[in-house]
Amino acid sequence: MPHRILSDVKLPDFKDRPTKEGDILRTAEKLFMQFGYKRVTVEEICREANVSKVTFYKYFNNKYAVLEDYMQSRLKLGMETFERIRNADATLQEKMQAMIAMKGSAISQFSPVFIHSLADSDEALIDLMNRWTDMGMQAMRQFFMDAQVKGEIYPEYSVDFLLHIWTVVGNDARSEVIMKMYGDDMVKLSQDFMNFLFYGTTGPPQEDK
Amino acid sequence: MPHRILSDVKLPDFKDRPTKEGDILRTAEKLFMQFGYKRVTVEEICREANVSKVTFYKYFNNKYAVLEDYMQSRLKLGMETFERIRNADATLQEKMQAMIAMKGSAISQFSPVFIHSLADSDEALIDLMNRWTDMGMQAMRQFFMDAQVKGEIYPEYSVDFLLHIWTVVGNDARSEVIMKMYGDDMVKLSQDFMNFLFYGTTGPPQEDK
DNA sequence: GAATTATTTTACGTTTTTTGTTAAATATTA
DNA sequence: TAATATTTAACAAAAAACGTAAAATAATTC
Numbered sequence: 001m002p003h004r005i006l007s008d009v010k011l012p013d014f015k016d017r018p019t020k021e022g023d024i025l026r027t028a029e030k031l032f033m034q035f036g037y038k039r040v041t042v043e044e045i046c047r048e049a050n051v052s053k054v055t056f057y058k059y060f061n062n063k064y065a066v067l068e069d070y071m072q073s074r075l076k077l078g079m080e081t082f083e084r085i086r087n088a089d090a091t092l093q094e095k096m097q098a099m100i101a102m103k104g105s106a107i108s109q110f111s112p113v114f115i116h117s118l119a120d121s122d123e124a125l126i127d128l129m130n131r132w133t134d135m136g137m138q139a140m141r142q143f144f145m146d147a148q149v150k151g152e153i154y155p156e157y158s159v160d161f162l163l164h165i166w167t168v169v170g171n172d173a174r175s176e177v178i179m180k181m182y183g184d185d186m187v188k189l190s191q192d193f194m195n196f197l198f199y200g201t202t203g204p205p206q207e208d209k
Numbered sequence: 210m211p212h213r214i215l216s217d218v219k220l221p222d223f224k225d226r227p228t229k230e231g232d233i234l235r236t237a238e239k240l241f242m243q244f245g246y247k248r249v250t251v252e253e254i255c256r257e258a259n260v261s262k263v264t265f266y267k268y269f270n271n272k273y274a275v276l277e278d279y280m281q282s283r284l285k286l287g288m289e290t291f292e293r294i295r296n297a298d299a300t301l302q303e304k305m306q307a308m309i310a311m312k313g314s315a316i317s318q319f320s321p322v323f324i325h326s327l328a329d330s331d332e333a334l335i336d337l338m339n340r341w342t343d344m345g346m347q348a349m350r351q352f353f354m355d356a357q358v359k360g361e362i363y364p365e366y367s368v369d370f371l372l373h374i375w376t377v378v379g380n381d382a383r384s385e386v387i388m389k390m391y392g393d394d395m396v397k398l399s400q401d402f403m404n405f406l407f408y409g410t411t412g413p414p415q416e417d418k
Numbered sequence: 419g420a421a422t423t424a425t426t427t428t429a430c431g432t433t434t435t436t437t438g439t440t441a442a443a444t445a446t447t448a
Numbered sequence: 449t450a451a452t453a454t455t456t457a458a459c460a461a462a463a464a465a466c467g468t469a470a471a472a473t474a475a476t477t478c
Binding site: 229260261262263264267 | 453454455456
């Protein structure tokens, strides 16, 4: 059931939500990803999001409600986006680039810390998330294996190593530090990351365009 | 003032401490780095370190005492080690490899999260740490700039980008996931990381030994 | 510009978490 | 066997986080 143009792919974030509620969700996402669910307090979310506690409790019953809301949106959007990229008419490199350029590199949607912190939360949520994560990892593994067979990737790396690096660098690509560094020049950002992923510090071969 | 053989360089960890005290320090380090100082509780340190609370309070007055102890050792050892590598008779690549192979990649001694979490702690500690961090970053920047001039590094990358990637990948090199992945095959680990840093997924040129 | 709605500030009582200590039981080491 | 180290369990005290209320400001809408 393929196809759509790759540049068409975009992950909408929570930007469609009314400001304050969106601020809360975006901030919670950031904090959850970095520190896990439990370590983050609602007071902290409020502080970081520039939202007062009253406003918070106007939109959400408690921290857990934010988690549910966040997970639901992210999973839905993430799955759609990933499938589109997967089925797109494009080379491996183009697809990887699309995933990086995308806010939240699709495949590493949830940080290890976050996943771990959910150990004793709602069963249904965890299951859903695990299924999604597994599916993503599986697909990514396939990407890398194919590319290795085709000789596009150095065959000595273990697939697990590549998978891990991809996760780490992917997560980093949307970190605050990087964002500040590149402003909104997402093109340059994803270019640099792609070059680095493919060619390391040595940089791309010189016989370019 | 230079010189010593590079392979001579090793960062002793807290291994010289009697078991339980060492366990506490090592565990605290890991947790502090990942989550910052404030978010970590002494009960958590105890749990992770397999040490009872009474034993903890036998060796340390409180969490802050652990922090001080940890910082002091790390800074001292880190500075010595870094200086040795810096002054060693070796190529840039060899030096970088040495830093990665070293437990704790010297330059990115302290995680951003940890540093940030110290915002409202003891002045003296913070100053010390900042001086050390700045020094390290400065030196690393010099490394990269030199290498770029010499053509060893793709000149299109900004030094800030390289510095950041180095920090991220360096931090990752000692993450749990990676450790589990490589067991204790530190040679293969640092080899893979070096290859990746220098040549990306494409891997090293084929005219090898 | 008046009325409505959204948001913040402050304050507070309640609940939960974390702290640090005690005493007794169990391992470990010399 | 004696001395030392460590753990378990229980606990009071302190600190942190929760969730709500009332009144004051800000922003929006009509």
